[in-house]
Amino acid sequence: MAKFKKKKDGELPQASTAALPDIVFMLLFFFMTVTVMKDNSLMVENKLPEADDIEKLNRKNDRVMYIYAGKPVAGYEKFGEKAVLQLNDKIAQPSDLKQFIHAERALRAEEIIPFMVTALKVDRNANMGLVSDVKQELRKENMLKISYLSVKPATK
Amino acid sequence: MAKRSIPEVNAGSMADIAFLLLIFFLVTTTIEQDNGITRKLPRWETEDVIPPIIKKKNIFTVVVNKNDELLVEDERMELKDLRKAAIEFIDNGGGVSAEGEKCDYCQGARSAESSDHPSKAIIALKNERETSYSLYVSIQNELGAAYTELRNREAVRLYGAGNTFTAMNAIYKDPKVKDAALKEKLDTRLKKLKGMYTQFISEVPSKTN
16 A cells, blocks of 8 residues: 655745746747837937827838938937938938838839838927928829828827 | 766756846837828829819818918818818718719718718818928828718618728738638728718828928
8 A cells, every 4th residue: 555645744845937937938939929129219209199090000011111200309409409300210301202212112022012101100299391291202202102100099 | 987967957047048038029129009090192293284173062171270270161160070070071962973873871961052972072181381290180080080980880871780891991901810701791891881982182282382
């Protein structure tokens, strides 16, 4: 007959931490799959305007081209007080858009170029003059699909 | 010498390494989802095209001045009233379409002073260079929402409660939905609804100086 070993009083077995790395790796892979790398740091203020009739923009399918605009943030005051454009990592003028669009198109496969969407990430305090200039340039380059990126209002 | 047993590799710091990686990815990545109002810009015309003649009653003018004041159909208006006014205009159905059909699904006032048919109703938006971007987006939002609201109403009428335009569009656009038959069905429905209330938001170019 087998004997049951009687546990000594008051001695709890040590909790095994062997599975901890697995759990953490699981978390790691989760974050790696659901997130996107930050591609550039912002040199302009970027508080998006509020809107509720909005559509999701799928940013993983490579069709989206971003244009940022807003007042230069602290550290970039040399670009002035007014709202400016930021294309990739540079502060730019609306006249630089042509080159930017050509560069962006060169990065993408030919078959997705007609489906490209321009996402305008414009600060809510910017004025329409700059946005109109951007829209004119986009029209000239035949980039007709645009999206005014905005956020849902915090309070309903 | 006696055979030594190989010591086991200490895996205790494995968790720390994994945590380090996790924190690195948490810091360098973003989870944010972009949402936006999608619009289509008009084609750039190199030569001057003669604009088609449109009856005044089929145009709904929205003018914003540099002080962010709204003028709708030559009257001052608050932003919150814009959506209702736009719906009344689009859904009026006072006359016939270009094909000579009456708007049998419109529920508007059928006034002779307002638009003939949703397919003829045009919203003309004009802004100044000094207009703030946030107000401009709010106006675009209200005008877009007017169309969405009408499409939702018709979607519920035709396809039953729950099948709103917004809901069907979200499923249609979702890349995770792979069901081809469902997508095709939604596509025909969405196209029909978009055909009933086609969005015509025209922007009057602001002066360049």
